[in-house]
Amino acid sequence: MKGTSVPLGFLPKPLLISVEALLPSVKLDARFATSQKYLQIRDSIREIGLIEPLIGSAVIRKTSQHTVLDGHLRLQAMKDIGLVEVPCLVSTDDETFTYNNQISRLSTIQEHQMIRHAIERGISIAKLAKGLCVDVSHVKKKSTLLDGICKEVIELLKDRQFSTLVTPILRRMKPTRQLECVELMVAANSLTASYAQALCAATPTAMLIDGKPITKRQPLSQEQHARMENEMAGLQAQYKIAEQSHGEDVFNLMLARGYIVKLMDNPRVMKYMQSNYSEVLEEFSRIAEMTSIEA
Template sequence: MSNRKLSPDKTQPIYVPNNTFLDECVRVEIINILPLKVLRPAVKESTKYHQILASIQDVGLVEPPAVTPAPGTSGQYFLLDGHLRIEVLKDLGELKVDCLVATDDDTYSYNKRTNRLSAVQSNKMIVRAMERGVSAERLGKALGLSPQTIRQRFRLLNGICAEVVALLGDTDCPANVFNLLRQMKPLRQIEAAELMIGNKNLSVLLAKALLAATPPDQLVMIKKPSQDHQVSAESMARLERELAALQMQIKTVEEDYGPDVLHLTVIKGYLTKLLANAAVVRWLARHQPEYLKEFQSIAELTELPWADNGPEDDSQSTTAEG
């Protein structure tokens, strides 16, 4: 949903999205947080659980769980995201936790748009932690990454102009794309980022193609290409044809993608509410366990299976579940 307003010169309409969450976190007693899914007992033996446990013990809770007020109750909340984090906090003896409070209970939209930290958001999280004195070694231990990877993430936005950071800040742009954009001058960085967003293609392959097509005077360091690495006019023409064909493929996929997402959203929302009923879960577990397993898999989806092109995330929000 969005509000329709006029631009400052009152000539063009602009759309301002409504806030999905309250501006400030709310401190909630863990006993008043009602989970929307049942965790399997074996989850406490999983690598994911132990990563979150080590992270919280070492650097504290990085991302608050997301909740929404339970209708007809006072002080109770449904847990939209953060089931493993809440379970870890319970095991650590915590009684209260700061939560993001959603203004609706649309768990699909939350997980689809917010649950996975982008490369830019991950960089900001790491920078903030290291500025507070947390070493790369401690962060690496907490997030299950090597100290070298943490330092690379820390330097991710070096040489990237602020406009590009703003453009790609909320996207699932892979970290390696920034390494390629860094080789371009600011204006070319902006142009490349806008082309990638316009084509709805944030892949490393397209970033490499744009870098190869960048005139030498728009590169940060102008290198005289060797004969083996010179891009011929024929190669550039072939690249342009491939990009045009790719755009046609994207349009074809988009025609089916919208209805598929709508169907998945409706089905997932229904199953999530169905599985919030403990009696239904018990009946399914007793009589139709195979159905329960499939229903839970659908309810836990954060994106369509074939749309997993985003970067692997390593914060508590990714190591944490849906």
């Protein structure tokens, strides 16, 4: 609607607020100080600085304090480090649901981009590893995650979480095959290294970068490899067909379930089924109890 402005949920810029003026809204677990998450946050702030500001409520006039809506571990870490002022986004609402439940977690590619940006700003890999409480090799893998990956694949994976072992396998394939494999993995919701390895093993030699299949097992004969390629091609075609009709199939199944539930609400039908088709009635009962297709 024209002329209607959406009010901001918080002040545009973070404010530096004294740690003494920040009032926690939850009590931390007694063992938080030894948790991996807390140690990672503390070391990251010490080495790199605070990345995500705290979220606080508008100032409470009686006490001149702000209630912490999100960031209790970060606040405690900064207290332990000895900081006296911390950056805080001041909310215009005092509810905590949005900040604690409507969270979009970083995707694997976003993590990669953050690490690359940090390295470009001059932060060493060793310092990043120390700040994130991870091994140096892990940071190196994250920093080179997308090397050799085509832009179409990056676009498909940009909002997803997946193993860092997936892209080295994709890197062995040519861009066209990379895209085919990732489309299958996304459709199956299985972005795992084992699935990528299976797709790589079934990839025609001409679609591999070096023209050689990568496998630690006994290499397949040409006949076996050709058979696997044909089977995989057929499977992919069947999967595409099933994907196209999946929504309609689910809708029809739910309609059928609704009809069965309605039948079972009829005492006369139930009596007849119990007398003549008890086995069918048992299956009907299972269908009626289903809450989803996966059940």
